[in-house]
Amino acid sequence: MSSKHLLAALSYFSIFFAGVLLPLVVLFIADNSYTRKHAGYALISQLLPFAFIVFVFISLFGGEFVVSFGLTLLAAILTFFIFVWNIIMGVKVLREAN
Numbered sequence: 406m407s408s409k410h411l412l413a414a415l416s417y418f419s420i421f422f423a424g425v426l427l428p429l430v431v432l433f434i435a436d437n438s439y440t441r442k443h444a445g446y447a448l449i450s451q452l453l454p455f456a457f458i459v460f461v462f463i464s465l466f467g468g469e470f471v472v473s474f475g476l477t478l479l480a481a482i483l484t485f486f487i488f489v490w491n492i493i494m495g496v497k498v499l500r501e502a503n
Contacts, residue, residue, distance in 0.1 A: 409435075410502035413443035417450075417495030420488060425451050443498060450491055454484040 412431050419427035428448035435441045457480035464473040 406499075406502045409437050409440045410498055412440045414495045414498040414502075416440075416444040416447035417491045417498065419447065420451055420491045443494070446494070447491065450487050450494075453487055454480075457484060 412435060416428040416431050425448060428444045428451060431444040432441055432448060435444060461473070461477050461480050464476040
């Protein structure tokens with residue numbers, strides 16, 4: 406298994422332990438485009454839930470209950486799917502190595 410596949414997969418799996426930090430570091434130190442591409446995808450997918458949190462807070466303090474509940478539920482569902490997507494992409498990158 407090559408180091409480019411391992412670093413790319415680790416960028417996705419970092420959602421368990423290092424969040425945004427590891428994909429950001431890999432994005433800047435990687436020397437090939439394959440690893441940088443996957444680190445960028447992992448970084449964006451791990452930053453999206455923070456954007457959802459901003460919208461939820463805005464709706465909680467400025468909207469009606471139904472709207473804030475709906476946005477909170479939507480944010481939770483999207484965050485779950487992003488979490489699962491990171492795991493699937495990490496496994497996919499590891500399978501490409503073999």
